[in-house]
Amino acid sequence: MMFSSLAPPAGERGLLPDQRGRPTPWVIAIMMFVTLVVAAAGLAVANAARLLGESVAGRYSIQIPDGARVAPAAIAAAGRVPGVSAVSPVPEADVRATLQSWLGADAASAQLPLPALIDVDLGPGADPARLAAEVTRAVPHARVLAYGEQLGPVTRSLRALQWLALGLVLLMAAATAATVVLATRGAFDTHRSTIEIMHGIGATDEQLARLFQRRLARDAFVGGAAGAAAAALVLALVRTVPGSLLDDITGGPVLRPLDWFLLALLPLLGTLVAMLVARATVLKALRATL
Amino acid sequence: MGGDQVSAIVEFDSVGLRYGTGAEVLKDLDLRLPRGGFTYLTGPSGAGKTSLLKLLYLAQRPTRGRMRIFGEELSGAPRDIMPAYRRRIGVVFQDFRLVRHLSAFDNVALPLRLAGRDEAEVVGPVRELLAWVGLADRAGAKPPTLSGGEQQRVAIARAVIGHPELLVADEPTGNVDADMAARLLHLFESLNRLGTTILVATHDLSLIAATRGAQLMRLEGGRLVDPTGALRNPPLRVGEG
Ligand SMILES: Nc1ncnc2c1ncn2[C@@H]1O[C@H](COP(=O)(O)OP(=O)(O)OP(=O)(O)O)[C@@H](O)[C@H]1O
Ligand SMILES: [Mg+2]
Numbered sequence: 029m030m031f032s033s034l035a036p037p038a039g040e041r042g043l044l045p046d047q048r049g050r051p052t053p054w055v056i057a058i059m060m061f062v063t064l065v066v067a068a069a070g071l072a073v074a075n076a077a078r079l080l081g082e083s084v085a086g087r088y089s090i091q092i093p094d095g096a097r098v099a100p101a102a103i104a105a106a107g108r109v110p111g112v113s114a115v116s117p118v119p120e121a122d123v124r125a126t127l128q129s130w131l132g133a134d135a136a137s138a139q140l141p142l143p144a145l146i147d148v149d150l151g152p153g154a155d156p157a158r159l160a161a162e163v164t165r166a167v168p169h170a171r172v173l174a175y176g177e178q179l180g181p182v183t184r185s186l187r188a189l190q191w192l193a194l195g196l197v198l199l200m201a202a203a204t205a206a207t208v209v210l211a212t213r214g215a216f217d218t219h220r221s222t223i224e225i226m227h228g229i230g231a232t233d234e235q236l237a238r239l240f241q242r243r244l245a246r247d248a249f250v251g252g253a254a255g256a257a258a259a260a261l262v263l264a265l266v267r268t269v270p271g272s273l274l275d276d277i278t279g280g281p282v283l284r285p286l287d288w289f290l291l292a293l294l295p296l297l298g299t300l301v302a303m304l305v306a307r308a309t310v311l312k313a314l315r316a317t318l
Numbered sequence: 319m320g321g322d323q324v325s326a327i328v329e330f331d332s333v334g335l336r337y338g339t340g341a342e343v344l345k346d347l348d349l350r351l352p353r354g355g356f357t358y359l360t361g362p363s364g365a366g367k368t369s370l371l372k373l374l375y376l377a378q379r380p381t382r383g384r385m386r387i388f389g390e391e392l393s394g395a396p397r398d399i400m401p402a403y404r405r406r407i408g409v410v411f412q413d414f415r416l417v418r419h420l421s422a423f424d425n426v427a428l429p430l431r432l433a434g435r436d437e438a439e440v441v442g443p444v445r446e447l448l449a450w451v452g453l454a455d456r457a458g459a460k461p462p463t464l465s466g467g468e469q470q471r472v473a474i475a476r477a478v479i480g481h482p483e484l485l486v487a488d489e490p491t492g493n494v495d496a497d498m499a500a501r502l503l504h505l506f507e508s509l510n511r512l513g514t515t516i517l518v519a520t521h522d523l524s525l526i527a528a529t530r531g532a533q534l535m536r537l538e539g540g541r542l543v544d545p546t547g548a549l550r551n552p553p554l555r556v557g558e559g
Contacts, residue, residue, distance in 0.1 A: 040431065045419035225415045228377060229476070230405035231432045233398070318379055318397055 040235070043226070044219055044243050052211040052244075053251035056302075059207055060255025060295055061262075063200040067291055068263055070193025072282040077186035084175035086113075086150040090163055092170045095144030096120065103146055105166035111154025118145040148172075201294075208302045212244050212309050219243075223310065224317075233314045241306040248302030252295030259291075326386075327353040327484055327515045328374060333383035333393075335369055343369050345540045347383070351484075351517060356510050358526050359519040361537035367488070367519040368412055370537065374486050374517065375409040376400050388483070405433060408482035408514075410490045414473040416461040422448065422468075423457040426475045433480065447475045450505065452498070466493040474502060478509055485509060487518045491525055499525055 090102055099117060106115045123142055131140075150156060160172040176183075216223075223236050263283075283291075328351035335344040343366045351357055359367050372378040373385060376392065385393040388406060408429075416425050423444055430440045448457050451471040461469055470493045477485060485506070491499040503525060510516050520526065526534060536543045 042424075043417075043420070043428075043431070222417050222419070225417055226428070226432065228375070228404070228411075228415065229409065229429055229432065230401045230407075232401045235432060315397075318376060318400060 040239060044222065044239055050247070052215070052247045053254065055207050055211065056204065056248055056251030056298065057254040057258070059200065059204040060252045060298060061258045062255075063197060063204060064256055064259035064291055064294060065262060066193055066200060067197045067294065068259065068283065068287075070190055070197060071287045071290070073186055073193060074190040075282055075284065075287070077183050077190060080179065080183055080186065081176065084179055086152070086154070087175040088148040088150065088156065088159060089173045089175060089178075090144075090146040090148060090170055091173060092144040092146075092167055094141045095123075096142055098167045098170075099144035099146065101166045102144070102163050102170050105162045106146065106148050106159060109154065109159045109162050111151045112148060112159065113151040113154075114147070114149040116147045118147065204298055205301050205305075208244070208248060208298070209305050209309075211247065212302070212306045215244060215247075215306075216240070216309050216313065220313075223313075227314060227317060233311055236314060237307045237310045240310045241303045244306035245299050245303040249295070249299045252298045256292070256295045325353050326350045327355075327388060328517075329384075329386040330373075330380075331384040331386075333373065333380045333385055335366075335373060335378060336381050342381075343540050344373075344380075347542055349535070349542060351515060353515055354510070354513060356506070356516045356529060356532045357518070358529070358532055358534050359517060359537060360521065360526070360534065363521075365537040366540045367537055369540075371409075371486050371488050371517070371519055374484070375407050376404050405429070405480065406483045408477035408480065408485040410470075410473050410477045410485075410487035412488035412492075412519075414461075414469050416469055416472055416476075418461050421458050421460055422453055422464065422472045425461065425472050426479055428476060429480045443479060444475075447479055448472075451475050451502070467495070467498065470494060471498070471502070474505070478505065478514075481509070481512070482514060485514050485516045487516070489520055489522075490518060491520065491522050496524070500528065503528060 090106060092098060092102060103115055103117060106112060120142060123145055127140075127142070148159060150159065156172075156174065163170050163172050219240065223240070226236060328349070330347045330349040333344065333347040333349075334342050336342045347370070359370065361367055369378070373380055374387070376387075380393045383393065384391060387403065390403070392400075392403065417428065420428070426448060427440050427444045430444070445454070445457070448454055451474060453468060453471055453475070456464060456468060459468075461472065464472065470490065474487070474490055477487065487506070490506075491502055494502065499522065506516055506518070507529070518525075526532065
């Protein structure tokens with residue numbers, strides 16, 4: 029019934045005037061554009077947080093301040109913990125290079141006691157507490173740190189950004205819906221006399237609602253599609269700017285197919301809202317008449 | 319329905335109408351329009367002619383009394399059955415009510431299209447009727463570019479295109495010259511002969527005088543008076559008078 033309106037009966041075509049240059053599609057296009065860009069950013073941040081979380085999940089670092097001498101004991105102890113999938117000491121040269129960047133060339137002198145860093149990957153089901161216990165039993169002053177904890181502030185701010193984006197998307201969606209409501213009211217005022225005349229000579233509520241909702245759905249669809257096209261263009265451009273991407277941090281694509289699907293759904297959702305609001309507006313106005 | 323009522327297309331029983339909280343503009347109307355009849359409604363300006371017609375074309379509900387149209391009690395009927403009844407009634411509104419952005423052709427075609435007729439069944443009759451009311455060459459014109467009389471003829475063509483059972487016309491010759499008035503009267507009479515019941519509100523006494531066999535009702539201050547017995551007599555065929 030409602031969706032039959034997308035294919036109007038021949039006689040119902042053109043009963044409402046075609047007015048070029050109406051602002052409605054433009055306003056909706058702008059709203060949709062902003063909504064989509066914000067939503068895409070939100071999804072990208074959410075993905076980055078997730079990928080980041082995944083990439084450090086089960087990763088631990090054993091740090092031993094005076095390093096090299098006791099490292100083998102710690103490595104052996106870590107290796108004995110059930111569920112440990114990899115134990116890899118960070119090469120001494122890497123540690124030295126890192127220190128040099130902090131302390132200057134002096135760090136190169138062998139006099140300076142080097143800390144030992146050992147990366148440990150835990151498989152699923154392995155117990156981090158057990159790892160810590162085994163390692164500190166072998167080397168009491170060793171510290172076992174979870175990567176995830178160290179990245180905590182980063183992931184937390186990513187999550188915060190993600191909620192912010194979600195909030196913005198909801199606000200934009202509400203504003204877009206309000207725009208659609210206002211546009212519908214405006215269009216209804218424009219077409220009121222036509223609708224009244226048709227009502228007076230025997231048009232049914234359903235026929236009039238159909239005419240009107242089709243008009244508004246078309247505006248919303250055209251506007252939504254234009255906004256979506258602009259947003260897609262902007263997102264594509266952003267991709268081409270090197271280093272601007274969270275891809276680099278997370279090592280994965282920023283938007284997955286599911287995300288693109290969700291984004292594509294927004295203009296369609298806008299069209300649906302426009303259609304429902306238009307329908308409700310006409311039916312309500314008609315119910316006040318005989 | 320008794321045998322007596324079968325021939326009545328409109329029956330009013332103590333019908334009253336007030337707008338909002340104002341005084342009653344129609345009072346205690348008792349009236350019967352016989353099926354197939356041709357009736358004129360006259361009366362001074364402000365007497366309530368348009369208001370009575372609004373009841374008939376289902377734009378207003380009576381505020382009291384009972385109103386049967388096509389044998390159906392419609393004064394309190396649910397609004398969703400109204401469109402089906404409106405489609406059986408042709409209306410010439412006093413202010414025409416043409417759709418501004420539609421051509422004369424599309425305005426006349428409107429009732430057929432709303433009724434879901436095939437385009438093939440629309441084009442021929444609409445052309446023919448426009449030619450009859452002398453607007454063949456103005457078919458593509460929009461109402462704002464038509465003269466008052468031309469708009470009125472479009473409105474009349476739209477009212478009769480669907481061969482309504484009841485035709486209600488409010489001052490249908492108010493804006494046309496005597497020749498065109500005679501022509502429109504001829505159109506109404508032809509329609510009446512084909513079975514349409516006709517009610518015309520008018521001040522035009524020459525129109526009334528030219529219509530043989532028509533009944534006359536008069537409204538004064540919202541009350542009906544009955545100079546030719548239209549409210550009491552059985553239907554008179556046009557030409558019998
Ligand atoms: N919508 C309305 N709201 C309030 N009062 C109305 C309305 N329409 C008409 N009236 C009043 O009802 C009375 C009858 O009006 P109506 O239009 O029926 O008269 P009429 O006989 O058709 O007059 P005319 O010959 O000038 O067309 C008038 O006093 C008018 O002011
Ligand atoms: Mg009047």
